[in-house]
Amino acid sequence: xxxxxxxxxxxxxxxxxxxxxxxxxxxxxxxxxxxARRALLHWIGxxxxxxxxxxxxxxxxxxxxxxxxREATVIxxxxxxxxxLAALLNxxxxxxxxxxxxxxxxxxxxxxxxxxxxxGLAERAPISGRDFLHAFLLGIEVACRAGLSxxxxxxxxxxxxxxxAGTFGAAAAAGKLLxxxxxxxxxALGIAATQAAGLxxxxxxxxxxxxxxxxxxxxxxxxxxAQKGFTSSEQAIEAPRGFANVxxxxxxxxxxxxxxxxxxxxxxxxxxxxxCGVVIHPVIDxxxxxKAAHAFNAADIRRIALRVNPLVLELCGRxxxxxxxxxxxxxxxxxxxATIAGRMTEQEYAMTCVADPAVVGLREKVEAVADAAIREDxxxxxxxxxxxxxxxHHVDFVIGSTRRPMSDADIEIKFRGLAAPVLPAxxxxxxxxxxxxxxxxxxxxxxxxxxxxQG
Amino acid sequence: xxxxxxxxxxxxxxxxxxxxxxxxxxxxxxxxxxxARRALLHWIGxxxxxxxxxxxxxxxxxxxxxxxxREATVIxxxxxxxxxLAALLNxxxxxxxxxxxxxxxxxxxxxxxxxxxxxGLAERAPISGRDFLHAFLLGIEVACRAGLSxxxxxxxxxxxxxxxAGTFGAAAAAGKLLxxxxxxxxxALGIAATQAAGLxxxxxxxxxxxxxxxxxxxxxxxxxxAQKGFTSSEQAIEAPRGFANVxxxxxxxxxxxxxxxxxxxxxxxxxxxxxCGVVIHPVIDxxxxxKAAHAFNAADIRRIALRVNPLVLELCGRxxxxxxxxxxxxxxxxxxxATIAGRMTEQEYAMTCVADPAVVGLREKVEAVADAAIREDxxxxxxxxxxxxxxxHHVDFVIGSTRRPMSDADIEIKFRGLAAPVLPAxxxxxxxxxxxxxxxxxxxxxxxxxxxxQG
Numbered sequence: 001x002x003x004x005x006x007x008x009x010x011x012x013x014x015x016x017x018x019x020x021x022x023x024x025x026x027x028x029x030x031x032x033x034x035x036a037r038r039a040l041l042h043w044i045g046x047x048x049x050x051x052x053x054x055x056x057x058x059x060x061x062x063x064x065x066x067x068x069x070r071e072a073t074v075i076x077x078x079x080x081x082x083x084x085l086a087a088l089l090n091x092x093x094x095x096x097x098x099x100x101x102x103x104x105x106x107x108x109x110x111x112x113x114x115x116x117x118x119x120g121l122a123e124r125a126p127i128s129g130r131d132f133l134h135a136f137l138l139g140i141e142v143a144c145r146a147g148l149s150x151x152x153x154x155x156x157x158x159x160x161x162x163x164x165a166g167t168f169g170a171a172a173a174a175g176k177l178l179x180x181x182x183x184x185x186x187x188a189l190g191i192a193a194t195q196a197a198g199l200x201x202x203x204x205x206x207x208x209x210x211x212x213x214x215x216x217x218x219x220x221x222x223x224x225x226a227q228k229g230f231t232s233s234e235q236a237i238e239a240p241r242g243f244a245n246v247x248x249x250x251x252x253x254x255x256x257x258x259x260x261x262x263x264x265x266x267x268x269x270x271x272x273x274x275x276c277g278v279v280i281h282p283v284i285d286x287x288x289x290x291k292a293a294h295a296f297n298a299a300d301i302r303r304i305a306l307r308v309n310p311l312v313l314e315l316c317g318r319x320x321x322x323x324x325x326x327x328x329x330x331x332x333x334x335x336x337x338a339t340i341a342g343r344m345t346e347q348e349y350a351m352t353c354v355a356d357p358a359v360v361g362l363r364e365k366v367e368a369v370a371d372a373a374i375r376e377d378x379x380x381x382x383x384x385x386x387x388x389x390x391x392x393h394h395v396d397f398v399i400g401s402t403r404r405p406m407s408d409a410d411i412e413i414k415f416r417g418l419a420a421p422v423l424p425a426x427x428x429x430x431x432x433x434x435x436x437x438x439x440x441x442x443x444x445x446x447x448x449x450x451x452x453x454q455g
Numbered sequence: 456x457x458x459x460x461x462x463x464x465x466x467x468x469x470x471x472x473x474x475x476x477x478x479x480x481x482x483x484x485x486x487x488x489x490x491a492r493r494a495l496l497h498w499i500g501x502x503x504x505x506x507x508x509x510x511x512x513x514x515x516x517x518x519x520x521x522x523x524x525r526e527a528t529v530i531x532x533x534x535x536x537x538x539x540l541a542a543l544l545n546x547x548x549x550x551x552x553x554x555x556x557x558x559x560x561x562x563x564x565x566x567x568x569x570x571x572x573x574x575g576l577a578e579r580a581p582i583s584g585r586d587f588l589h590a591f592l593l594g595i596e597v598a599c600r601a602g603l604s605x606x607x608x609x610x611x612x613x614x615x616x617x618x619x620a621g622t623f624g625a626a627a628a629a630g631k632l633l634x635x636x637x638x639x640x641x642x643a644l645g646i647a648a649t650q651a652a653g654l655x656x657x658x659x660x661x662x663x664x665x666x667x668x669x670x671x672x673x674x675x676x677x678x679x680x681a682q683k684g685f686t687s688s689e690q691a692i693e694a695p696r697g698f699a700n701v702x703x704x705x706x707x708x709x710x711x712x713x714x715x716x717x718x719x720x721x722x723x724x725x726x727x728x729x730x731c732g733v734v735i736h737p738v739i740d741x742x743x744x745x746k747a748a749h750a751f752n753a754a755d756i757r758r759i760a761l762r763v764n765p766l767v768l769e770l771c772g773r774x775x776x777x778x779x780x781x782x783x784x785x786x787x788x789x790x791x792x793a794t795i796a797g798r799m800t801e802q803e804y805a806m807t808c809v810a811d812p813a814v815v816g817l818r819e820k821v822e823a824v825a826d827a828a829i830r831e832d833x834x835x836x837x838x839x840x841x842x843x844x845x846x847x848h849h850v851d852f853v854i855g856s857t858r859r860p861m862s863d864a865d866i867e868i869k870f871r872g873l874a875a876p877v878l879p880a881x882x883x884x885x886x887x888x889x890x891x892x893x894x895x896x897x898x899x900x901x902x903x904x905x906x907x908x909q910g
Contacts, residue, residue, distance in 0.1 A: 055685070062683040063676070066523040066537045082521045158696030163649075194618075194662050195669065197652040199688075201696040207649050207687040210680075214650065221518070225665075228517040230510070232662040233654075241613030241656040 009238035012149075012256040013193075016142060016237075017185035019260050020172050025134040025439075032264040033439065036137040041435035042101050042271050042411055043094055043111035044075060044451055049275075049346065049418030050093035051076030051453075055206040059092055059213065072120030073448035076422040078455030083120035087170070087220045090116035091213030095162070097346065098328070099275045099418070100212075103140075103268055104402060106147035107155065109162045109212065110169055110269065114139030116216035117170035121177045122444040129441030135176040137266060139219075142189075143169025144265035148255035149237070150248030155200070159247060163198020163211030170219020171226075178227050190232025191222035193243040204325075271411055273400045274344040276328040279312045282379030282398040283331055283368075284338045290383055290393050291342035298340045298358065300385045303365050306335060307380035310370040319363075327354045336362035339383065345417045377401050408436075422453060464693035467604075467711040468648075471597060471692075472640035474715050475627050480589040480894075487719045488894065491592040496890035497556050497726050497866055498549055498566035499530060499906055504730075504801065504873030505548035506531030506908075510661040514547055514668065527575030528903040531877040533910030538575035542625070542675045545571035546668030550617070552801065553783070554730045554873070555667075558595075558723055559857060561602035562610065564617045564667065565624055565724065569594030571671035572625035576632045577899040584896030590631040592721060594674075597644075598624025599720035603710035604692070605703030610655070614702060618653020618666030625674020626681075633682050645687025646677035648698040659780075726866055728855045729799040731783040734767045737834030737853040738786055738823075739793045745838055745848050746797035753795045753813065755840045758820050761790060762835040765825040772823070782809045791817035794838065800872045832856050863891075877908060 050056055051074065060074070063085055070079075072086035075093060080086075094100060094112030101111040114136055122132055147154075147165035155161050171192035175185050195218040198211035226232075237243045237256065244251035274284050283306055312331050321327035327334075327349050336359050337348040353359055374380065377398045383391045397403040399410070406414070412432055419428045431450040434441060505511055506529065515529070518540055525534075527541030530548060535541075549555060549567030556566045569591055577587055602609075602620035610616050626647035630640050650673040653666035681687075692698045692711065699706035729739050738761055767786050776782035782789075782804050791814050792803040808814055829835065832853045838846045852858040854865070861869070867887055874883045886905040889896060 058683045058685045059680065062679045062685060063539075066539050068521040068523045068537070082523070084518075084521050158701040160649075190657070190660070191662055191665070194615075194654045194657050194666065195652050197650050199649045199691070199696055199698065199701055201688045201691060201694045201701075202645070202649050205645070205686040205688050207646055207685075210646070210685075211649065224517045225514065228513045230513045230517060230662075230665075231660040233656045233660055236654070236656060239656045241654055243654065246613035246654055246656075 010253055010257065011235065011238065012253050013189050013235055013237045014182070014186050015257045017189055018182050020138050020142065020176055021180065021182050021185050023138055023261070025130050027261065028134065028137065032137065032266060033133065035266045035269060036133050036140070037436060037438060038271070038408065038411055039101055039111040039140060039266060039269055040115065040133065040136060040438060041415055041432060043115040044431065044435065044447065045415035045418040046097060046099050046112055047075040047090050047093040048422045048451065049099060050096035051422060053093065053096040055096045055209045056089055056093045058206065060089055063088070071124050073123060073452040075451040076453055078453045083124060084217050084220060086120045087116045088213040088217040090119060091216035092209045095209040095212035097275050099272055102270050102272065103144045103147070103265060104270055105268055106144060106151045106161055106165065108143055108147045108165055110140040110143045110166065113162060113166035113212050113215045114143060114169045114173045117220045118173045118177055119448055121174060123448050127177055127444045129438040129444045131177065132444030133438050135173040138176055139169040139173025140266045140269070141264060142172035145256045146237070149244050149251045149253055153249040154247055158200045160198035160200050160202065160208070160211045163215050164196040164247060166212060166215035167192040167196045167219045167222070170216045171222040174220045174223035175226065178223050180223065180226055184226040186234050187230065187232045188223045188226035190234065190236030191225050191230065192219055193236035194232065195222065196243060196247065268402060270400055270402055271406045271414070273406055273410065273414065275346055275349060276334060276344070277316050279309065279376060280316050280331050280334045281400060282377060282395045283308060283312070283335050283381060284344045285399045286379050286381030286393045286395045287335050287338035288342055288344065290381060290391050291339055294391055296385065298362055300387070301362060301365060301383055302386045303367060303384045304335055304339060305382040305384065306331070306366065306368040307371045307374055308368055309374045309376045309378065310372055311376060313368060313370045321354055324349050324351060324354065331368055332363045332366045333359070335366045464690070465708055465712065466690065466693065467708050468644050468690055468692045469637070469641050470712045472644055473637050475593050475597065475631055476635065476637050476640050478593055478716065480585050482716065483589065483592060487592065487721060488588065490721045490724060491588050491595070492891060492893060493726070493863065493866055494556055494566040494595060494721060494724055495570065495588065495591060495893060496870055496887065498570040499886065499890065499902065500870035500873040501552060501554050501567055502530040502545050502548040503877045503906065504554060505551035506877060508548065508551040510551045510664045511544055511548045513661065515544055518543070526579050528578060528907040530906040531908055533908045538579060539672050539675060541575045542571045542671040543668040545574060546671035547664045550664040550667040552730050554727055557725050557727065558599045558602070558720060559725055560723055561599060561606045561616055561620065563598055563602045563620055565595040565598045565621065568617060568621035568667050568670045569598060569624045569628045572675045573628045573632055574903055576629060578903050582632055582899045584893040584899045586632065587899030588893050590628040593631055594624040594628025595721045595724070596719060597627035600711045604699050604706045604708055608704040609702055613655045615653035615655050615657065615663070615666045618670050619651040619702060621667060621670035622647040622651045622674045625671045626677040629675045629678035630681065633678050635678065635681055639681040641689050642685065642687045643678045643681035645689065645691030646680050646685065647674055648691035649687065650677065651698060651702065723857065725855055725857055726861045726869070728861055728865065728869065730801055730804060731789060731799070732771050734764065734831060735771050735786050735789045736855060737832060737850045738763060738767070738790050738836060739799045740854050741834050741836030741848045741850045742790050742793035743797055743799065745836060745846050746794055749846055751840065753817055755842070756794070756817060756820060756838055757841045758822060758839040759790055759794060760837040760839065761786065761821065761823040762826045762829055763823055764829045764831045764833065765827055766831060768823060768825045776809055779804050779806060779809065786823055787818045787821045788814070790821045
């Protein structure tokens with residue numbers, strides 16, 4: 001074969017496996033540990049928000065009857081299921097609101113795949129919070145690096161990178177907690193590689209969230225198989241017929257190992273403040289900022305004038321949304337609802353708000369102009385009142401970007417919004433506290449215990 | 456997007472779904488039904504042969520503890536597991552000896568994926584043998600057509616086509632038995648599409664067989680999800696970011712629907728007579744034929760002279776195999792052992808035979824010459840004796856090819872060889888009879904009942 005004449009590819013699969021096996025919690029800088037805490041809290045919030053979505057409900061209806069020993073929590077729900085099914089369901093719920101953490105360099109949503117793969121393991125055997133967070137962090141690292149090796153060709157081709165690259169991260173984290181040695185970790189990554197799947201064509205259907213769920217479940221499966229000695233190729237990522245060359249084109253294999261142990265991809269992780277298409281976020285940011293800074297009555301507004309990146313109107317230019325899904329793709333609805341409510345949560349995308357006459361009325365007064373000089377993380381918002389007064393806010397870097405990340409308090413606020421319909425307020429605060437103090441927890445299973453709904 | 460400017464792709468996903476839903480057992484010609492019976496018998500034989508392989512054992516060890524309701528048989532074994540796990544294990548055992556049926560146009564092994572996806576369904580609820588075989592046949596049809604749409608680019612790229620295309624076949628068969636309507640069958644095919652996976656890099660490791668197992672399991676999962684209303688794209692195969700364009704290049708979408716209902720791909724299915732690399736088969740065929748036709752003592756042989764296609768020495772030129780796996784890639788061992796035993800089964804690749812001094816001695820006397828004039832399905836075998844006598848046989852079309860298919864009796868012989876170490880002789884004969892008479896069986900579950908080992 002021609003491939004044999006090329007210089008041999010670096011042994012990235014084994015190198016990555018060795019790193020995962022040898023990494024120690026003491027090796028991780030504090031700032032990295034803290035970012036992992038944020039991702040952990042954020043993921044559990046997303047799963048709480050998505051746990052009653054029909055995609056989660058339907059998957060539970062389809063697979064619940066096949067569940068084995070009911071050792072694991074489905075976050076936000078009273079049902080308990082086996083570890084593999086819990087990984088699937090918690091992965092679906094994490095993704096389904098489209099509200100996940102995002103590694104901007106690859107658009108992977110790592111936390112919502114890696115967390116679900118390992119939560120059940122912490123319920124089956126005692127695992128310290130420190131070890132749990134360390135495995136979570138390593139999983140995020142591996143998922144993002146697997147993605148970096150094939151991005152952007154991979155995503156442009158049509159692969160849902162959270163489903164594909166996420167599988168590696170889930171396998172790495174689960175394998176770490178199962179105590180795999182280097183050989184078995186190498187196999188686990190290989191078993192992950194050969195199950196990597198998920199097509200972007202599924203966006204807009206429940207299958208989009210199945211990808212994250214399957215990535216979590218298949219990653220846990222891969223680690224479980226490897227633990228028992230199930231073999232795979234040991235060059236699963238770099239071989240001519242391995243992951244990076246089959247699902248990628250001219251892959252950057254060094255991205256898998258460059259700076260391993262010193263550069264941490266979790267530091268590039270971001271959190272979406274609003275549960276809608278990310279391109280609308282700058283506009284919402286502007287509207288919410290003006291509402292917070294000024295006392296006004298929305299009924300007095302004559303016009304809201306937006307200048308936005310052209311992509312906003314291309315992707316989210318729907319003037320009159322008829323459903324919640326459509327409203328999340330409407331910059332007009334988003335601007336109107338955010339200006340009235342002073343926030344943008346699931347409630348502002350619920351049909352009660354989408355059909356609210358006050359919102360509908362204001363939506364008609366929103367005018368948006370595409371301006372190629374406006375970046376995707378930028379927006380200009382002017383509110384004109386009937387009396388001639390105007391308010392102006394220019395969002396230079398949108399909240400939730402790496403330039404202007406959500407603060408810990410912002411993530412808490414988002415968490416509370418997602419958790420409130422599901423858990424008692426007291427439990428919500430305990431869960432937030434448990435995540436911030438995860439490295440001091442004797443047993444990481446506290447997250448599952450607090451995250452489960454009472455039956 | 457550019458894609459939008461191309462003529463719209465034919466709605467093959469929905470067309471295929473409609474065909475599966477509307478197809479009736481009465482629509483299928485007798486010859487096609489009979490070929491499906493052969494594939495059924497052959498698959499169960501392969502699973503019996505592979506049920507104690509370490510890949511099957513290891514997967515059971517990893518997942519057995521997560522099994523739900525133990526409603527389904529693991530063929531050849533006493534354990535019962537849930538339907539999804541049974542599909543996985545029966546799919547692994549079907550593939551693991553490398554002895555599966557082969558749709559030569561795509562090199563898919565369809566029977567060993569489709570059968571495992573549906574056997575458990577017949578154990579959970581009464582399904583007539585006629586309906587069961589019909590679903591099995593439809594599954595083979597869909598798997599092969601999915602493969603045809605992307606072959607050969609897909610396989611050359613590095614995809615293990617049994618793992619990818621097989622998922623569609625498993626979903627189709629399971630969906631048929633679950634009684635999905637057109638909408639839900641369309642979703643089932645979409646859910647299958649977005650789980651299609653498996654890399655050829657895994658060949659030589661246990662993961663190779665995981666692909667068939669996952670295809671069976673994920674196909675059954677897809678049908679189960681769709682039954683409950685889990686949605687997917689409705690253009691999952693043909694969309695610009697669907698299966699055929701992401702895992703294929705310039706796919707032939709019409710292959711999915713051309714001649715649907717009149718042309719049946721199962722008629723292109725073949726069965727391997729010997730459990731080794733297919734390129735060695737003509738040589739074995741020649742040696743077995745000479746042994747059957749002539750009484751001689753192998754100790755009197757001076758030389759075995761082979762003329763073979765060059766690929767034989769390229770792929771299977773190993774002179775001195777040290778393991779069973781290596782012996783299956785040795786034309787020298789295969790010729791020697793087949794000439795002594797007059798057959799070539801797993802026993803002739805067991806270490807007892809590989810290390811047998813008589814076999815080792817004869818192996819040294821085998822000489823193979825590559826000859827580009829010899830086709831891949833052809834071989835020339837000359838046995839020279841110490842007394843100067845020679846025997847000659849020229850294999851023009853190897854047994855097991857579409858030109859010279861294995862007879863029903865040949866498949867029975869293969870089945871008995873695979874089943875004998877696992878089931879009592881009487882049960883083996885009952886199982887063979889049950890497969891031939893499957894369309895008269897009131898309940899298809901008889902296959903599982905007879906195929907289970909007593910605990």
